[in-house]
Each structure stands twice: as C-alpha cells, then as structure tokens.
Amino acid sequence: xxxxxxxxxxxxxxxxxxxxxxxxxxxxxxxxxxxxxxxxxxxxxxxxxxxxxxxxxxxxxxxxxxxxxxxxxxxxxxxxxxxxxxxxxxxxxxxxxxxxxxxxxxxxxxxxxxxxxxxxxxxxxxxxxxxxxxxxxxxxxxxxxxxxxxxxxxxxxxxxxxxxxxxxxxxxxxxxxxxxxxxxxxxxxxxxxxxxxxxxxxxxxxxxxxxxxxxxxxxxxxxxxxxxxxxxxxxxxxxxxxxxxxxxxxxxxx
Numbered sequence: 001x002x003x004x005x006x007x008x009x010x011x012x013x014x015x016x017x018x019x020x021x022x023x024x025x026x027x028x029x030x031x032x033x034x035x036x037x038x039x040x041x042x043x044x045x046x047x048x049x050x051x052x053x054x055x056x057x058x059x060x061x062x063x064x065x066x067x068x069x070x071x072x073x074x075x076x077x078x079x080x081x082x083x084x085x086x087x088x089x090x091x092x093x094x095x096x097x098x099x100x101x102x103x104x105x106x107x108x109x110x111x112x113x114x115x116x117x118x119x120x121x122x123x124x125x126x127x128x129x130x131x132x133x134x135x136x137x138x139x140x141x142x143x144x145x146x147x148x149x150x151x152x153x154x155x156x157x158x159x160x161x162x163x164x165x166x167x168x169x170x171x172x173x174x175x176x177x178x179x180x181x182x183x184x185x186x187x188x189x190x191x192x193x194x195x196x197x198x199x200x201x202x203x204x205x206x207x208x209x210x211x212x213x214x215x216x217x218x219x220x221x222x223x224x225x226x227x228x229x230x231x232x233x234x235x236x237x238x239x240x241x242x243x244x245x246x247x248x249x250x251x252x253x254x
Contacts, residue, residue, distance in 0.1 A: 001242040002038040005029075005061070005094055011240070015108075016101035022132050023100045024071040031068075031085060033094035034060045039244040042234035044226055046095055048080065049250045051087050057246055060093060063237075065110065065230050067097020102229045103134035103179060108236055110179040111136045113228035117156050126176055126188045135178030135185055137192055143173040146216050149196070159224040164207050165196075165216040172196045172216060179225040183217075190215050200225040201254075223252035 009029050018027035041054040045066040054062050068081065077085060088095055103110045111134060115122050119141035126135025144152065147168040153161045176189035177198040183206050189197035190213045197215055200222035210217040231247040238245040 001244075002036050003241045003243050005033070005035050005037055008037060008061070008237075008241075009096070012096065012098070016098050016105060018098065018101045020132060021100040021104060025067065025097070025099050026069055027098050027101055028096065029094060030097050031088050031093075031095035033088065034092045037061045037094070037243065039246065040234060040237065042230040042245060042247045043250060044223055044230060045250065045252070046084065046097065047250055048084055048087070050248060051084060051093070053248045053250070054093060055087070055091055057248075059246070061096060062088075062093060063096045063098075063230060063234060065097070065099060065102050065226055067095055067099070098233075100132075100134055102233065103226075104132070105229070105233075108229060108232045109134075110226045110229035111177065113232050114177065114179055114225055117228060118152070120175065120177070126178055126185060126192075128192075133185070133188070135176060135182060135188065137174070137176045137189075137194060139174055140172060143171050145169050146172055146196070149216075150218065153198075153218060153220050157220050157224045159221045161218045161220040162202055163216065163218055164202070164210040166211055166214070170195075170216070179229075180222050183219065186210075186215070186217060198225075221252075222254055 037060040039059045040061045041059040042063045043050045046064045120138045122136050122138045124137045127133035150163050172195040174194040175196045176194045178185050181201040182199040183203045186197045198218045202219040206217050234245040
C-alpha cells in the first residue's frame, strides 16, 4: 500500500496542528521527495546515519522529531548539512519533521509517550496559562525514594540519569516532566510545588534551583526521553493508512 505525499502531509498537519506552537524551526515537510510514499522510516533525529538506514530500507520518506533549518543556525548548505540534504535529494526521499508539535500532542507526543513508558499519571499541562508550553504534571506509579526513582528511570529508559537534590532517600510522588532540552522549564515545576522535575538535559543553574527549592531534578538524556513520539506517530500512520513504517533508533548518549 502507499499514500500520496500531499495526503500524508495534510493528515499530519491536521493531527499535530503546528500552527498552535511557538517553535524555532519549520514543522512539516522540510525537503520534498517522491509524490508517492510506500515506506516511511521514523526516528528521533535526521542524522546521516538515519538517512543511510532509510536508504537501505528503501524508504520514500523520513519522519523525525529533530529535522533541519533551526533558527539562528548558519543558512549555508555546507559540510554535514550539504551531505545530508544532497543524499536525500539524490534518493528522492522526503524529510518530514515536527518539533514542539510532537512534544505537545496529548496522545502521540513525546511527553505523553514518556508517561506511558514510566507509568506516570497525567494530571495537567506544565504551564497553567500557556498550553503551547510543552510538558506535563502528574504522579509516579507509586511513591518512591529519589534513589529508587533513579533506578526506575534507568530500568525503563536504559540510561543512567543524573539526579540533583539534597536527599536520595526523600520520597517522591508528584512530578513534572518535559522531554529533551527543557531544563529551562524547571521553574514551572517549582511553581507547581511538585516533588521532582524530569527532563533530558541539565544546565549549571539546575543544581542550584534543585537544592535551594528542594525540588528533585532528573536529567535522563535528550535522546532517551524522546525516543517515543516519532515511533508512536509512525505506528499510528501504519494503522491509519496501511502504509509500511519502520522505526530506527540511532542511539545517542546525549
């Protein structure tokens, strides 16, 4: 089975509604390939390794969370950017990318999917006033110490997390989370009064905010926390359109 590229894009845009997000990259079709799509490869980042894997799979389209053309980057097509785009064009492969829209989706998004992986109960969005801010607030499957939650993260995500906090034996029940590089959103968790905040990356101020507010901070890896949205979206497309979809996890320790 196959689907026309224009029909796929129309459906994806209707589901993910990129116009509702304040993003810093273009969402949707970034590089145009074949008009008829028989196979889609999904992944986290449109790296050269993923492109090469998609070619080996004879894919017509790549659907990712991290695509190209980020605000503030050099616009010239040189170096690895030239090689990536040249490879896609040479093989007539479309690149489709959704950043914050894929973080935000209530069922298929990275944050909702991470909750499923960790058994978290969702209670509300991270921001009480701005639904465009990605992230969620909820509860652990059961109260556990900070030490035990670290072990739970490592078991579920196959990545040892960084924990910042004063007491490893303190109990955690309520939590806020936002996948990827969302350490700057920790203040939302502090303002919400939850016990802990989980994201992918860490910055120098994260330690001080955790210690001085008594809010536990966990960084479990940008890639490790965002493996799940593109995969779930691909599985949804496969069921909806009976098109072949293959998720390829190009691991990244960051």
